[in-house]
Amino acid sequence: MKFDNIKSKFPIFKQKIKGKPLIYLDSANSSQKPKTVIDEMSKFYETEFSNVGRSVHTLAVKATNKFEQTRDIVKSYVNAKYREEIIFTKGATEAINLVANTYGEKFIKEGDEILVTELEHHSNYVPWHYLRKKKGAIIKFALVNGNGEIDIDEFKNQITDKTKMIAFTHISNVTGAILPIKKITDLAKSKNIPVLIDGTQGAPHSVLDVQDLGCDFYAISCHKMYGPNGLGILYAKKKWVDVLPPYQGGGGMINEVKKDDITYADSPNKFEAGTMQTAEVVAFANSIKFIKEFGIKNIEKHESQILEYGLEKLRKDNSVNIIGNPKNRASIISFTIKGIHPHDIATILDDDGVAIRAGHHCCQILHDKLGIPASARASIGVYNSKEDIDVLSESIKKCKKVFQI
Amino acid sequence: MELKELYQEIILDHAKNPRNKGKCEGYNHDAKAHNPLCGDKVHIYLKLDKDKNISDLSFEGEGCAISLASASILTDTLKGRDLQFSTKITDDFLNMLKNKSKITLNSLSENQITTISSLSGVQEFPMRIKCATMAWHTLLSALKKKV
Numbered sequence: 001m002k003f004d005n006i007k008s009k010f011p012i013f014k015q016k017i018k019g020k021p022l023i024y025l026d027s028a029n030s031s032q033k034p035k036t037v038i039d040e041m042s043k044f045y046e047t048e049f050s051n052v053g054r055s056v057h058t059l060a061v062k063a064t065n066k067f068e069q070t071r072d073i074v075k076s077y078v079n080a081k082y083r084e085e086i087i088f089t090k091g092a093t094e095a096i097n098l099v100a101n102t103y104g105e106k107f108i109k110e111g112d113e114i115l116v117t118e119l120e121h122h123s124n125y126v127p128w129h130y131l132r133k134k135k136g137a138i139i140k141f142a143l144v145n146g147n148g149e150i151d152i153d154e155f156k157n158q159i160t161d162k163t164k165m166i167a168f169t170h171i172s173n174v175t176g177a178i179l180p181i182k183k184i185t186d187l188a189k190s191k192n193i194p195v196l197i198d199g200t201q202g203a204p205h206s207v208l209d210v211q212d213l214g215c216d217f218y219a220i221s222c223h224k225m226y227g228p229n230g231l232g233i234l235y236a237k238k239k240w241v242d243v244l245p246p247y248q249g250g251g252g253m254i255n256e257v258k259k260d261d262i263t264y265a266d267s268p269n270k271f272e273a274g275t276m277q278t279a280e281v282v283a284f285a286n287s288i289k290f291i292k293e294f295g296i297k298n299i300e301k302h303e304s305q306i307l308e309y310g311l312e313k314l315r316k317d318n319s320v321n322i323i324g325n326p327k328n329r330a331s332i333i334s335f336t337i338k339g340i341h342p343h344d345i346a347t348i349l350d351d352d353g354v355a356i357r358a359g360h361h362c363c364q365i366l367h368d369k370l371g372i373p374a375s376a377r378a379s380i381g382v383y384n385s386k387e388d389i390d391v392l393s394e395s396i397k398k399c400k401k402v403f404q405i
Numbered sequence: 406m407e408l409k410e411l412y413q414e415i416i417l418d419h420a421k422n423p424r425n426k427g428k429c430e431g432y433n434h435d436a437k438a439h440n441p442l443c444g445d446k447v448h449i450y451l452k453l454d455k456d457k458n459i460s461d462l463s464f465e466g467e468g469c470a471i472s473l474a475s476a477s478i479l480t481d482t483l484k485g486r487d488l489q490f491s492t493k494i495t496d497d498f499l500n501m502l503k504n505k506s507k508i509t510l511n512s513l514s515e516n517q518i519t520t521i522s523s524l525s526g527v528q529e530f531p532m533r534i535k536c537a538t539m540a541w542h543t544l545l546s547a548l549k550k551k552v
Contacts, residue, residue, distance in 0.1 A: 343469035403470070
């Protein structure tokens with residue numbers, strides 16, 4: 001399938017922003033939704049809605065089947081071995097919190113080390129910080145190098161015999177660096193350390209094969225994969241879902257409840273307490289269908305071409321400083337302009353219909369290291385084109401004009 | 406809303422050459438604030454004398470043009486003024502951004518009114534109002550907080 005007319009598949013692009021076409025370069029923050037996903041949500045609410053996994057009436061059966069079908073679709077998309085390895089959550093953040101809580105409760109003791117990296121989004125650092133506070137765990141950081149990437153040797157340097165978890169991002173949401181996942185998981189396996197990958201930025205842009213990656217946990221944010229908001233997925237290897245305690249307590253996650261004792265359901269129910277997102281899960285099947293229609297490898301290639309074009313174009317502008325120069329980079333260009341704060345850049349770009357993000361992108365540790373309070377970030381999605389980059393580049397020139405530099 | 410109404414000459418001037426930047430000597434009140442969403446920071450220092458005059462006023466901070474200009478204009482306008490007047494003008498400024506009211510205090514020069522009012526363009530950019538108001542809220546905290 002070709003990318004030429006792809007914007008027509010997303011209703012949001014019908015509108016004008018400040019009288020101009022929308023140039024959406026904020027997909028790392030959240031992606032837009034194709035019509036097929038939006039329509040599926042409406043259709044489900046109009047004709048099939050009911051709570052899942054509880055009642056026996058016709059609608060309950062329909063809804064439950066569709067809900068569980070998505071689990072199977074996700075299982076095959078990420079190449080998980082068992083369906084109980086796929087747990088729905090309210091986001092990648094909750095997926096990581098789930099692991100930090102349950103794994104932390106059972107396996108982390110005082111003095112144990114959790115290895116994260118300086119590239120982490122707050123959602124893959126703050127949950128581990130709780131273990132530092134509660135259990136006296138130690139958090140170590142794999143350090144980022146001058147190119148905004150992390151070398152495998154850095155992981156080798158930081159691992160000790162006390163390391164009990166390695167948690168790192170698949171792709172940095174600031175520098176776009178793709179981490180050397182398989183080298184890290186090989187290293188971890190040789191030392192028997194579990195690995196959690198924050199796949200928030202990885203999943204929308206890369207081939208996903210959790211068995212090949214060799215990770216124990218992989219967290220996915222569905223709303224960055226052209227899917228509904230309020231939905232995430234945790235892939236957790238069978239050996240872990242069997243031994244980890246439940247995350248939250250409530251309906252749906254129990255086996256038997258007595259006054260003096262409670263036993264729990266097996267995974268995935270064990271980790272899915274309460275009424276789940278229903279329409280969101282059902283409609284997410286269409287997000288995967290959408291990605292598969294194009295083919296994730298084609299999407300990867302298409303986005304890389306735009307990324308390379310964007311990097312080349314912005315590098316020609318001497319006043320633009322692009323953050324990081326990783327050898328393996330995906331979909332993200334963060335930058336600063338001397339003399340103009342990123343928030344002012346974002347406001348001026350918005351006047352041309354160009355949507356980017358400004359701030360520290362929930363990566364304060366990385367921004368502190370870079371010695372800047374904030375950066376501007378253009379992130380590329382499946383619907384972007386080289387023409388979008390041209391508009392971005394012109395709009396950056398306008399920033400300098402407004403600021404008279 | 407035109408972009409040039411937001412980034413007026415006066416605002417760019419104050420952002421690029423902020424007045425009263427640094428710690429003023431002998432300050433006896435201060436307060437700081439930071440916006441976790443965007444990372445803007447401001448720290449207000451002032452010297453309140455026994456007659457309740459703000460005899461010196463300065464700020465340190467980092468942030469966007471709007472937040473720097475706002476802090477700079479604040480110090481420029483209120484340095485040397487008394488407590489009551491400063492509180493009143495701060496209320497009027499915050500009201501201007503919240504309710505689109507005009508600033509018409511008799512005891513301000515026309516020039517000063519033009520300068521403060523240059524920030525009224527922010528009204529049309531809801532996500533940026535905090536950038537403009539942070540320094541003023543911080544001033545109110547500083548007035549209550551002795552070193």
